Amino acid sequence: MxxxxxxxxxxxxxxxxxxxxxxxxxxxxxxxxxxxxxxxxxxxxxxxxxxxxxxxxxxxxxxxxxxxxxxxxxDHKVEAVSIPFNGKSIPGWFHLPPGYAGGKLPVVVAIPGMDSFKEANVALANDRWLARGIAVLSIDGPGQYESPMLGVYVSMQNWMDTGPVCVDWLTSRPEIDAQRIGVVGASFGSFCATILTAHEPRIAATAVISTCLEPGFHTIFEEASPTFKKRFMWMSNYTDEAKFDVFVKTLTWEGHAEKIAKPYLVLAGEADELCPLRYTEQMISTMTGPRQLVVYADSRHSVGNVPAANLGPFPLTLMADWMAARLAGKPCVSERWFVETSGRVAKSALG
CATH class of the missing domain: 1.20.58 (Methane Monooxygenase Hydroxylase; Chain G, domain 1)
Known part of the structure; x- marks a missing residue:
């Protein structure tokens, strides 16, 4: 350390x-x-x-x-962003695809994980979103990296409030098609993206990977590296661990994810050590909108680096293609995919 x-x-x-x-x-x-x-x-x-x-x-x-x-x-337009937020601000970077010469574009709001940051959300070359003609608003949302330095911390209310201000900002941009706004999140960003979407009906589709969807986050904070809890206490502005332990129980998708009516994709590892798969499956089972759950055999939290991901649908490519299809208006079929070690995809219906 x-x-x-x-x-x-x-x-x-x-x-x-x-x-x-x-x-x-x-x-x-x-x-x-x-x-x-x-x-x-x-x-x-x-x-x-x-x-x-x-x-x-x-x-x-x-x-x-x-x-x-x-x-x-x-090789493309990159603009520093400061989005007004409850008297403070959410920092970000706004990217337009290379060669953009006018017209209305689809866009994704990209939310990093606990140990990542807005600058890393768009690749140096051949970025998966920009290459598909999708603009990116990459943010450090409440509690993430730069935001605590601006006095914006993790809380359920703050993440509920983040969607409307980001969408308002995007709809004010002449480059953006207000009907084609997506949200993507990784790791802790999977939880943030879910809460954000649940309280912003203008989001057209949401895709998350490497799940942190356990209500109360017991596994990651009490059974994994203590660095996670240490970091998250700073992210949520707590110095007293006992008070933090009470606070963290308020962090849950329960009563929120059920409100999501637009297409939703989640890519998860079968052996996720930070968020056991049963919590992701529980959330998916309570949702009623069009949704897809893709589980990679033997994968841990960071989805990939296993035969299922190497031989089957590559996770980040699948995520990008799925989002591009949704923002293009193609319907989402509610299914559970299990990607076997051979790369074969076993599909079953979601109720």
Missing amino acids: ADIGPAFEATAKRRETKAKEAEAEGNLVTARDNWYMASIHYGAAEWPYDDYSKLHVGLNAKKRECFANYARLA
């Missing part, structure tokens, strides 16, 4: 130096790539610092600075 920050920061500084040298020599593609990688490594260096120290604030500033430099040189 003590090595994480310094190791990633050293790598970030090396990439930042390469970016400056390349830009000075007029090698703008090389500079662009290194600015991006420097930003991602500065963000990774933040993980162990659950505080408002000069070091942590400085790493966040360097992450933003390097990403802004990447944005100057990117």
Whole structure:
């Protein structure tokens, strides 16, 4: 744990130096790539610092600075975003597909996990959303990375309030088709995306992966690495563990997910060690809208790195194709897919 920050920061500084040298020599593609990688490594260096120290604030500033430099040189439009939120703001980056020359685009609101951040949501090259003609609003929602530094923390109400402000912002943009707004979330972002969608009917479709859907989050906070609980206490503005233990019981999809009427996709690992599969299956069983559950045999929390994912539908590609189809107006069939180790997909109906 003590090595994480310094190791990633050293790598970030090396990439930042390469970016400056390349830009000075007029090698703008090389500079662009290194600015991006420097930003991602500065963000990774933040993980162990659950505080408002000069070091942590400085790493966040360097992450933003390097990403802004990447944005100057990117092969597509990238815009810094600050969305008004209950007297404060939600930070983000808005990406338009390469070659965009006008017209109304579909878009996804991309929500990272607990140990990721908005800068990492769009790939340096061949991004799965932009390559499909889908714009991206990548945010640090309540409690995520930069947001606590702006006084915006995790709570059920804050995530319920996030959908309307993001959709209002998107519908004000001339580039965006208000009828084709999707939401995607990974890991802890799967829970956030679910709550957000449940309270924003203008969302056309939602897709999540690597689930954190256990009501109360007992497994991840009491049976997994203590770094998760340590980080989440900072994300939700708690220093007293006993009070946090009471608070975290309020975090649940129960009474919320049932409200989702638009297409919903969830990709989960059969052997998820942070959120046992039964909780995801329980939520899916209570939902009544069009929905699809895809379970990968033997996969743990990070869906992939197993034969089922390598030989069957690749998880992130499946997710992107599914979302593109929904935003194109194609209907969703309610099914449960079990991707076997051979890659074969066993399909069954969802009631």
